[in-house]
Amino acid sequence: MSQLLPPSIDRHAHLEGSLDPAWVREQAAREGKVPPDTLEALWRGETIPFEGFIPAFFFSCGFLRSAAAVREILRAAVRRLAPAEEDLPRGLDLWVSPHYLCVHEKLLTLEELWRGMDEGIAEARPQGVEVAVIIDAVNHFGIQHGHAVLDLVLGERPPWVVGFSTGGIEGVPFREWAPVFDRARRAGLRLAAHAGENGPGTNVREAILEAGVSRIVHGVHAAAHPEILELLAERKIPVDVCLTSNRALVPDLGPHPLPRMLRAGVRCALGTDDPGVMPCDIPGEWKAAQALGLTPEELVSLRRHAVEDAWCYTAPGAV
Numbered sequence: 001m002s003q004l005l006p007p008s009i010d011r012h013a014h015l016e017g018s019l020d021p022a023w024v025r026e027q028a029a030r031e032g033k034v035p036p037d038t039l040e041a042l043w044r045g046e047t048i049p050f051e052g053f054i055p056a057f058f059f060s061c062g063f064l065r066s067a068a069a070v071r072e073i074l075r076a077a078v079r080r081l082a083p084a085e086e087d088l089p090r091g092l093d094l095w096v097s098p099h100y101l102c103v104h105e106k107l108l109t110l111e112e113l114w115r116g117m118d119e120g121i122a123e124a125r126p127q128g129v130e131v132a133v134i135i136d137a138v139n140h141f142g143i144q145h146g147h148a149v150l151d152l153v154l155g156e157r158p159p160w161v162v163g164f165s166t167g168g169i170e171g172v173p174f175r176e177w178a179p180v181f182d183r184a185r186r187a188g189l190r191l192a193a194h195a196g197e198n199g200p201g202t203n204v205r206e207a208i209l210e211a212g213v214s215r216i217v218h219g220v221h222a223a224a225h226p227e228i229l230e231l232l233a234e235r236k237i238p239v240d241v242c243l244t245s246n247r248a249l250v251p252d253l254g255p256h257p258l259p260r261m262l263r264a265g266v267r268c269a270l271g272t273d274d275p276g277v278m279p280c281d282i283p284g285e286w287k288a289a290q291a292l293g294l295t296p297e298e299l300v301s302l303r304r305h306a307v308e309d310a311w312c313y314t315a316p317g318a319v
């Protein structure tokens, strides 16, 4: 039965989406600000359209203004992992949008952001938790924004920055993003993309074939396309699946396609996405996965992929 313990790695979480709701509420009250209705709805576990998520997410991370606040988020992320009950490695693949935080919103300096993350990562390591960081650009801000993100981070980047990704609304086609992804790849970063979440499943194919990404976040709409599931399986592309987030933000999804994806041979693993905005943790996501009727063998695969494909353990520079 020990095989059925939760995975020990959170494969997808955003720093900006991980602020504790009580803390955000306290900061907002102190400044006379009222959380948007969409954020209140998400905190209650309700489903909202993706367009409503963006302002909720930005309101929440608007309080991310110091290295100390960043370090606190890392501490909370470590607490949300399953306890170290076995010899399995524990870890976190963490997405962050430095351009949004430090240039677009000027909430803190890049030096403060990196320092807070560095301190949080250094604190996590003695607890047996490795962290890899993936730089996230906002798809719907367009490719000039993508280049600006790379201009910001490609200089003297910390050793734990291992990847580049796009997130947000899948509004700009991946073929247009290809030059940005190519530049990130040439600089030594691994490539991922949020695709097939708020956009069609065909975005998953385009991200892989035209932008060269080697990892997909969500990808749930690809489940309607057997040939895209086949592509994911054949190329062994890891897919980070976030059940609570998908339930909240993908209203047209129906029953979650995770079982179908696993049965097609896709290397899915679980992530929390924005555990401060849509409260959840990996043990809870594991219970939700079990409730989908996966076989013990499928659950074991789900857990094994979490470790085998995690960039915190497999990326160059990672331990």
Ligand SMILES: [Zn+2]
Pocket (backbone or CB within 6 Å): 012, 014, 167, 194, 217, 273
């Ligand atoms: Zn995400």
